Amino acid sequence: MAxxxxxxxxxxxxxxxxxxxxxxxxxxxxxxxxxxxxxxxxLLVNFSVLHxxxxxxxxxxxxxxxxxxxxxxxxxxxxxxxxxxxxxxYLSGVTYCPTRFQQIYRTIIQxxxxxxxxxxxxxxxxxxxxxxxxxxxxxxxxxxxxxKYILNEKYLFLVLGGTFAGVYxxxxxxxxQASLSFPVIQQxxxxxxxxxxxxxxxxxxxKSVVPTLIYTSFFYTFCCVYFRHKVTALFQGVTLxxxxxxxSFYSILIDIRLLLYCWILLSQILSNMNLMQMLFHIxxxxxxxxxxxxxxxxTDSEVTLTEALASKQILIVQQLAALNLFTIAEDHDGTRxxxxxxxxxxxxxxxNWRLVSGECIRLIRHFSAELSKSIExxxxxxxxxxxxxxxxxxxxxxxxxMKQYNESYGIRSLSSFAESATDPAxxxxxxxxxxxxxxxxxxxxxxxxxxxxxxxxxGEPKTAKPCYLLASQSQQIVWVSQALASLAAHxxxxxxxGVVQDDLPSIIRTLxxxxxxxxxxxxxxxDVKKVDRNYLALRAxxxxxxxxxxxxxxxxxxxxxxxxxxxxxxxxxxxxxEV
Numbered sequence: 244m245a246x247x248x249x250x251x252x253x254x255x256x257x258x259x260x261x262x263x264x265x266x267x268x269x270x271x272x273x274x275x276x277x278x279x280x281x282x283x284x285x286l287l288v289n290f291s292v293l294h295x296x297x298x299x300x301x302x303x304x305x306x307x308x309x310x311x312x313x314x315x316x317x318x319x320x321x322x323x324x325x326x327x328x329x330x331x332x333y334l335s336g337v338t339y340c341p342t343r344f345q346q347i348y349r350t351i352i353q354x355x356x357x358x359x360x361x362x363x364x365x366x367x368x369x370x371x372x373x374x375x376x377x378x379x380x381x382x383x384x385x386x387x388x389x390x391k392y393i394l395n396e397k398y399l400f401l402v403l404g405g406t407f408a409g410v411y412x413x414x415x416x417x418x419x420q421a422s423l424s425f426p427v428i429q430q431x432x433x434x435x436x437x438x439x440x441x442x443x444x445x446x447x448x449x450k451s452v453v454p455t456l457i458y459t460s461f462f463y464t465f466c467c468v469y470f471r472h473k474v475t476a477l478f479q480g481v482t483l484x485x486x487x488x489x490x491s492f493y494s495i496l497i498d499i500r501l502l503l504y505c506w507i508l509l510s511q512i513l514s515n516m517n518l519m520q521m522l523f524h525i526x527x528x529x530x531x532x533x534x535x536x537x538x539x540x541x542t543d544s545e546v547t548l549t550e551a552l553a554s555k556q557i558l559i560v561q562q563l564a565a566l567n568l569f570t571i572a573e574d575h576d577g578t579r580x581x582x583x584x585x586x587x588x589x590x591x592x593x594x595n596w597r598l599v600s601g602e603c604i605r606l607i608r609h610f611s612a613e614l615s616k617s618i619e620x621x622x623x624x625x626x627x628x629x630x631x632x633x634x635x636x637x638x639x640x641x642x643x644x645m646k647q648y649n650e651s652y653g654i655r656s657l658s659s660f661a662e663s664a665t666d667p668a669x670x671x672x673x674x675x676x677x678x679x680x681x682x683x684x685x686x687x688x689x690x691x692x693x694x695x696x697x698x699x700x701x702g703e704p705k706t707a708k709p710c711y712l713l714a715s716q717s718q719q720i721v722w723v724s725q726a727l728a729s730l731a732a733h734x735x736x737x738x739x740x741g742v743v744q745d746d747l748p749s750i751i752r753t754l755x756x757x758x759x760x761x762x763x764x765x766x767x768x769x770d771v772k773k774v775d776r777n778y779l780a781l782r783a784x785x786x787x788x789x790x791x792x793x794x795x796x797x798x799x800x801x802x803x804x805x806x807x808x809x810x811x812x813x814x815x816x817x818x819x820x821e822v
Contacts, residue, residue, distance in 0.1 A: 257546045258560040262334055265526040270326035272436070272526075273519045274319050280511055280518075281315065282306055283444070284372055287507055305375060314374055318367040322519070325360045328353075329523055336558045337422050337715045341703040361409035365512050369405025372508055373398060380504065397501050400462060404505045407458045408451075408512040422714060423559065425528045425566065435525045443517045444510075451510035455502070458509070530570070531563050535582050535595050549598040552606065552723075558715065565719035565726070568599065572729035577737050580730065584738045593742035600730075600746050603723045607753050610712065610720050611760045617708035618760070621767045709764060710775070717777040721784040724754060728788035732795035748804050751792060755812050758785045789816050 285302040305311060332353070340346035373381045385395045426435075533548040546554075551564030571579045587594045727750050734743035761782050793816040796803065800813070815821040 254546060254550050255554065255556055258551065258554045258557045259334070261531070261546065261563075262330075262527070262557060262559055265529070266326070266330035266333075266523075269519075269523045269526040270323055270330075272522045273322050273326055276440075276515070276518050276522070277315060277318060277322060278306070279440075280515055281311075281371070284507065284511055285375060288375065288504070311374075314371050318364070318371050321360065321363045321367050322515075325364060325519065326523075328357060328360060329519070333423075333523065333527060333559065334557065337711070339708065339711045339715075341707060342701050344700045347700075358410070358413050361413045361516065362406050363409070364515065365405040365407070365409030365412075366402060367405075368512050368515065369402045369408075369508055372511065373401050376504065380501065397498065400501065401505060401508060403462065404455075404458050404508055405512055407461065408454065408509045409516075411454050411457075411509075412513060412516045423524065423528055423562065423718075425562065425718065429530050432525060432529060436522070439521045439525070440518065443521060444514050447510040447514040447517065451506060451513055454513075455506045455509055458505070459502070527559055531567065533564055533567050535579065535599070549602050552599070552602045558719075562719050562722075565722040568603070568726045569722040569729075572726040572733070577733065580733055580737055583730065584734065584740065584742055586740055586742070593740065596742045596746075600727065600743075600750070603727055604746075604749060604753050606723055607720060607757055610716050611753075611757045614709060614712050615760045615763070617712060618763045618767060621705040621709060705767070709767070713764075713775060713777040713781065717781045720757075721780055724757065724788045725784050725791075728754070728791045732791050735795055744803075747792075747796070748809075751789075751803075751805065751813070752809055754785060754789055754792075755809055758789065759812075761785060786816075786821055789813070790819075790821070793817050 282302070285305055286298075289298055289302050289305075291298040338349065340349060375381075379385070379395065380397055380401060382395055383398050385393050533551050534545055535548050537545075537547060546560070548564055548567060551560050552568070554560045554564075571583070574580070583595050583599060584593070585595065586592060731743055731747055731750060738744075761778075764778060793800070793813055797817065800810075800817070805813075
């Protein structure tokens with residue numbers, strides 16, 4: 244038993260190493276991005292038209308000084324912590340939570356940690372960048388007469404602005420889960436970083452205008468009235484420059500340079516946060532080739548394509564394997580496809596094809612079964628209950644009059660009494676008691692769910708499970724289904740041994756069953772079925788795969804052993820009537 248469990252854990256460990264390597268590179272590039280953003284900030288705040296050479300030399304001298312490298316260490320530490328948190332969330336993937344209460348319960352600690360880390364990055368970025376401004380913007384206390392100090396509200400305004408930027412970014416991205424969206428066209432890492440860096444920095448300059456105005460109003464409403472008095476109370480000998488909150492707000496509002504610094508600071512922080520997510524996205528979606536089989540050139544620690552497709556716990560590796568298989572199937576050079584169609588030496592068995600195709604069929608069938616169950620549950624939940632016929636008022640009145648008449652004349656139903664005494668069904672049975680308890684519990688549950696807010700927190704939406712399956716697993720199913728169809732189509736010219744022909748009926752039957760299951764999604768009223776790109780992409784991929792198989796094997800469909808229902812289902816694709 245231990246011999247069976249150990250290889251599985253070792254394969255999972257190797258899959259985790261693939262992700263860890265990409266996480267490390269993403270964190271390293273995020274740390275390097277801090278110096279790039281700091282360089283841009285120094286060039287902006289020290290800009291001088293009259294002295295361009297001195298402007299560039301002073302900026303780079305500040306960047307390369309030892310004090311700058313010491314001041315930036317706390318920010319780099321916070322960035323590394325944030326990167327580790329992002330890596331953990333991407334590695335765990337998207338988890339299904341049937342109710343909103345479970346979702347809140349499972350993610351509340353992570354959300355709080357993420358909020359604290361975002362606030363720390365915003366605060367440390369503001370603290371670091373204010374080191375390079377004038378004295379009136381980089382010191383918390385300014386000297387005054389009689390050896391006293393006054394609170395520098397301009398510095399307080401900038402530092403709290405950085406913290407506000409971290410909170411603003413958390414609120415804007417709190418509903419997003421750690422899911423990956425692979426690009427349609429794979430580009431080199433350098434090209435993606437270069438294009439995304441310019442786009443993120445440029446867009447952040449415009450997107451930070453509204454947060455700057457919101458923060459200025461927030462600072463006047465809360466900080467000027469309450470927070471600045473608390474800060475001065477912590478230090479002895481520190482007074483306020485302006486006793487009036489309105490005067491303090493007016494002094495900040497007329498300082499155009501201060502507002503400009505705050506706008507640039509917020510744009511830099513938003514750029515930093517978006518840039519970190521972009522780097523993780525680029526490195527995790529980078530294309531990777533997996534070996535098709537184990538040979539003398541492949542070490543035992545290397546993960547093969549079949550093992551990567553079977554990695555359920557790490558969906559990132561499974562998606563990379565599905566993308567690799569799709570690339571092999573669609574490649575103009577059929578070198579790697581020929582290795583799939585090849586027979587083993589010695590033995591002459593199609594091990595490579597059987598392993599890969601078997602794993603792909605298993606993935607599709609598992610997804611189809613899970614989606615079918617979720618659709619049935621949603622349909623039964625959405626189906627209205629049939630109202631039972633209730634007694635009318637006239638019928639109740641007749642029964643009451645009949646009962647009064649019988650009691651007045653002493654008439655008793657002896658036959659019914661004897662029948663009930665001898666009938667064992669009239670006695671209370673344990674099953675009847677359990678059914679009664681279940682009905683009462685259902686009534687109590689429906690009463691509780693009718694209370695406003697109870698069903699919102701503890702009720703499971705009917706479309707939760709289908710949407711989760713489409714969001715988390717549809718991408719690899721799209722690639723795998725199209726890869727199987729492409730490999731089957733290329734096998735006519737490239738498969739010299741006919742290894743695909745034996746599994747072709749199973750592939751067609753699996754794709755047809757998946758098509759029928761996905762078509763049922765349209766029968767239930769999904770909240771996002773009209774606009775969900777995962778549903779539309781999966782639906783189009785299945786039809787594209789079936790069209791490709793029927794077009795390639797149009798002259799041989801009679802010879803393929805198919806069931807009558809499968810042949811009937813393929814008629815729409817044969818006649819080009821499926822849309």
